[in-house]
Amino acid sequence: MPGDKSISHRSLMLGALAIGETRVTGLLEGEDVLATAEAMRQMGASIVREDDGTYRVNGVGVGGLLQPKAALDMGNSGTSTRLLMGLLASHGIIAAFTGDASLSGRPMNRVIEPLSQMGAQFTPSPGGTLPLMMDGCEPAVPMIYRLPVASAQVKSAVLLAALNTPGITKVIEPVPTRDHSERMLKGFGAEITVEEADGERHIAVSGPCDLTPCNIEVPGDPSSAAFFIVAALLVPGSDLVIENVGLNPTRAGLITILRQMGGSIEELNAREVGGEPVADLRVRHSQLAGIAVDPAIAPAMIDEFPVLFVAAAFANGTTTTTGLEELRVKESDRLTAMADALRLAGAQVEEHDDGLEIAGSGGEPLHGTSDAPVTTHLDHRIAMSMAIAGLASSGGVEVDSTDPIATSFPNFMDLLSGASA
Incomplete structure (x- = not known):
């Protein structure tokens, strides 16, 4: 990472x-x-x-x-x-x-x-x-x-x-x-x-x-690892090791939630790097179950909600999130942007003032309802999240631009191609 x-x-x-x-x-x-x-x-x-x-x-x-x-x-x-x-x-x-x-x-x-x-x-x-x-x-x-x-x-x-x-x-x-x-x-x-x-x-x-x-040794970015964690959980047959992931407890909320949903995420070689807890993560394909996400965990995963919404779209049952008004003032209004994007990809989504309610597909591929590309609003996390949704969708997902990804993860597309080969 x-x-x-x-x-x-x-x-x-x-x-x-x-x-x-x-x-x-x-x-x-x-x-x-x-x-x-x-x-x-x-x-x-x-x-x-x-x-x-x-x-x-x-x-x-x-x-x-x-x-x-x-x-x-x-x-x-x-x-x-x-x-x-x-x-x-x-x-x-x-x-x-x-x-x-x-x-x-x-x-x-x-x-x-x-x-x-x-x-x-x-x-x-x-x-x-x-x-x-x-x-x-x-x-x-x-x-x-x-x-x-x-x-x-x-x-x-x-x-x-x-x-x-x-x-x-x-x-x-x-x-x-x-x-x-x-x-x-x-x-x-x-x-x-x-x-x-x-x-x-x-x-x-x-x-x-x-x-x-x-001297500072920067650990791997957990917000970047999040996309590959969700990809491995969603794509059948996946067994992926993601190396050198920072697991600061104030940043590890997504892993907690995905485990609550039934995700297989194993920590290997736990260690400390530059004063920060770090481990390699082994992630295997899992059938996820929808849950009500505790809003108290939001500060520990505020940047990871877009890709959590993708995971929820493939779960068994309904996932609800609340207390996420902060997402409306990120690089884009991430609640509306992800609701629109997931609907375009074929998911069932209800948008509320402070969160989304997503009825999962039960592990079945999503089927897009339009040939139009997803609008990323120049938001790198929208682009990367919907790229992950595309891996588990029957016809893939087209996004209007991958250029914003360079702000945080310049080699994302190359790594994604390698991981899904």
Whole structure:
């Protein structure tokens, strides 16, 4: 699997803030992560790729970022945008953020609100979207911020802003989200504490702080592995080993749900890589059963719901999902986009405000109802999910474009061809 996208972004950002050289192996070389690398170069960091794929990052130190001479083009990457807004909020520089058409339609207000409380100023486009100008504040103001919605990006933006903020900044999480930022901040030497109190997580960072460079081995991306896990479960005769998959418990929700549905997913060679739990996964064809998915698990698999919807379309019985309003503000409205796509492929789907209800085919192939291609809305996960649906459909599935896949998984089509040969 390609390197984990979340960890790849953070390794470049924190490496660019450390004094000295950070070496990163296994970095995801998708368009989103490369946009982060270019942004950090614009602000003074040296990021060099060696012939063996290792990245050498020489940072400028916390507080040492330079004024970018041009707009920071984030392409399609919402993670890059929101995390960099946090990183720059406590630096006294002005930055313009731009992105492609898809990213420019995604709301940034949930990040703007806490960062504004810390002293940064923002001039977004109408609706709180890109293009956006921000004026960082130095020194920024420490605060205690309770997340109104479960969002690892908002949490991480505030924690990154705290690095150059004098005093203690605390984020309170009512619902745990992926914890890559906390793990990596600790690895770089930040003064960070994570405590449980009254069923909530309290994450505190003391700033300003100096970061120490380190060597990072990026594990395989579980969100990328998800497509091959579902493919192996759905295609009769499949017996697939997917190597080096990150199994951080804040990211492994899909595996939990697929096992509840009857999926055969075995962990082999369990180990730790760069502070993250990792294993090889052996996945075999299984007859899945529809279930009611507990909405509490959503933060641990928010990016994997599109491909879960595909799995549900082939299960015995009905699968229901709720509490997924967050999916409407991703690269596309993933609830409507997947409902439309699966119906086009021949599935029975009801769309609700906060989720989908999918009546499975009982393991029978889907039969498309139209010759029209699926509309991906420039969303990489829609394109990849429907490619997996095509493997188990009688006439295959045509998508309008595979170009968006390059944002997160450049060699997806090649690997899919090899796995299904």
